[in-house]
Amino acid sequence: MTAEARRILIEAAQELYAANGVAATTPREVLARSGVGQGSLYHHFPSKRDLAAAAVAQTVDDTLGSAAATLDGADEPERRIADYLERPRAATAGCRVGRLTADPVVMGDETLRGEVSRYFAELIELVARAFTEQGLDAAAARDRATTAVAVIQGGYVLSRALGDDAAMRAAVRGLLELLEPAPTGPDERSRHE
Amino acid sequence: MTAEARRILIEAAQELYAANGVAATTPREVLARSGVGQGSLYHHFPSKRDLAAAAVAQTVDDTLGSAAATLDGADEPERRIADYLERPRAATAGCRVGRLTADPVVMGDETLRGEVSRYFAELIELVARAFTEQGLDAAAARDRATTAVAVIQGGYVLSRALGDDAAMRAAVRGLLELLEPAPTGPDERSRHE
DNA sequence: GTCTATATGCAGATAGAC
DNA sequence: GTCTATCTGCATATAGAC
Numbered sequence: 001m002t003a004e005a006r007r008i009l010i011e012a013a014q015e016l017y018a019a020n021g022v023a024a025t026t027p028r029e030v031l032a033r034s035g036v037g038q039g040s041l042y043h044h045f046p047s048k049r050d051l052a053a054a055a056v057a058q059t060v061d062d063t064l065g066s067a068a069a070t071l072d073g074a075d076e077p078e079r080r081i082a083d084y085l086e087r088p089r090a091a092t093a094g095c096r097v098g099r100l101t102a103d104p105v106v107m108g109d110e111t112l113r114g115e116v117s118r119y120f121a122e123l124i125e126l127v128a129r130a131f132t133e134q135g136l137d138a139a140a141a142r143d144r145a146t147t148a149v150a151v152i153q154g155g156y157v158l159s160r161a162l163g164d165d166a167a168m169r170a171a172v173r174g175l176l177e178l179l180e181p182a183p184t185g186p187d188e189r190s191r192h193e
Numbered sequence: 194m195t196a197e198a199r200r201i202l203i204e205a206a207q208e209l210y211a212a213n214g215v216a217a218t219t220p221r222e223v224l225a226r227s228g229v230g231q232g233s234l235y236h237h238f239p240s241k242r243d244l245a246a247a248a249v250a251q252t253v254d255d256t257l258g259s260a261a262a263t264l265d266g267a268d269e270p271e272r273r274i275a276d277y278l279e280r281p282r283a284a285t286a287g288c289r290v291g292r293l294t295a296d297p298v299v300m301g302d303e304t305l306r307g308e309v310s311r312y313f314a315e316l317i318e319l320v321a322r323a324f325t326e327q328g329l330d331a332a333a334a335r336d337r338a339t340t341a342v343a344v345i346q347g348g349y350v351l352s353r354a355l356g357d358d359a360a361m362r363a364a365v366r367g368l369l370e371l372l373e374p375a376p377t378g379p380d381e382r383s384r385h386e
Numbered sequence: 387g388t389c390t391a392t393a394t395g396c397a398g399a400t401a402g403a404c
Numbered sequence: 405g406t407c408t409a410t411c412t413g414c415a416t417a418t419a420g421a422c
Binding site for chain 1: 336339365370
């Protein structure tokens with residue numbers, strides 16, 4: 001059971017951070033949600049930052065792993081990119097990682113900031129690889145991957161701001177429309193009329 | 194001088210919110226930065242939310258006005274859109290409005306959330322108008338405008354996460370590359386080799 | 387490892403004089 | 405309108421027993 005409380009605390013913190021961020025999540029809330037006692041919390045995590053470091057690293061690993069499962073798949077690169085962009089998302093909840101860029105506790109701590117940076121560096125790299133497989137040169141693939149990841153992050157911001165998942169879907173549709181090669185078959189035309 | 198303290202307080206709050214968000218900005222900090230006394234603060238703004246409502250509304254008005262100046266200009270729509278996308282931005286600082294979508298105080302207050310929502314609704318509308326002028330139908334223009342605004346918001350998130358303004362520039366380059374019509378002249382080809 | 391008790395300091399005001 | 409004094413409650417731990 002010794003590692004159990006630790007794991008439970010991390011999970012509770014991850015959920016609270018996803019909802020309210022790190023700065024706004026208090027030790028009391030973590031205790032209440034986890035059901036663990038105060039002594040255990042401060043035994044496993046001497047300070048709030050220690051808990052945050054563990055929970056954020058876990059969230060980054062989880063999220064990157066799930067993105068890699070789609071982007072490193074066996075399908076055609078076009079398909080993998082589209083699958084990644086169109087993946088169902090709780091957009092109005094915001095991105096668990098992206099929202100941390102606005103969190104003063106995260107940005108004020110080198111370790112936490114490093115986790116957020118690692119997430120996006122690796123995610124852009126994953127997407128860029130797929131664009132490279134499509135035949136783009138390295139520089140163009142990197143730019144386009146940055147654009148694609150930005151559309152998702154911006155989609156989260158817009159969905160949250162407007163209180164509607166439709167914003168994320170519109171942003172993704174707009175990008176996919178631009179990514180599609182000019183229609184080759186006559187029956188592919190005029191999707192918009 | 195009666196309205197003077199009020200204005201000074203709003204300006205100080207705007208700057209602090211841009212740096213740290215609303216939730217993390219304390220009355221003490223606003224007092225210190227503004228040089229105004231505590232009595233004045235609570236005279237003009239009975240609660241923290243009242244100050245936030247005034248300061249956020251001001252920021253939204255300022256920022257929308259500056260975007261409209263570019264997007265409603267007299268140039269060709271292509272040019273106005275490119276100018277808006279390429280406008281110099283302190284990207285690692287984050288978007289003053291977009292970052293508020295991760296702020297628990299803002300999202301927990303209907304008035305404040307309404308200001309953020311108004312900002313993005315109007316901004317998307319401004320951009321969509323330019324795309325419509327380019328000849329896109331209303332639905333396609335709206336999607337593409339949402340994509341464009343998402344690229345900027347995502348560019349802020351990525352620049353902040355990676356600690357580098359280059360991420361914003363890459364995201365914008367990637368989008369502009371997609372927006373450019375297929376090269377018509379032979380000397381326009383192979384920009385990337 | 388986990389518990390309960392206790393401590394410090396600041397957030398976010400309120401009160402009443404000037 | 406602005407000032408200073410004061411107040412309540414919670415964030416964030418620390419201490420020491422079990």
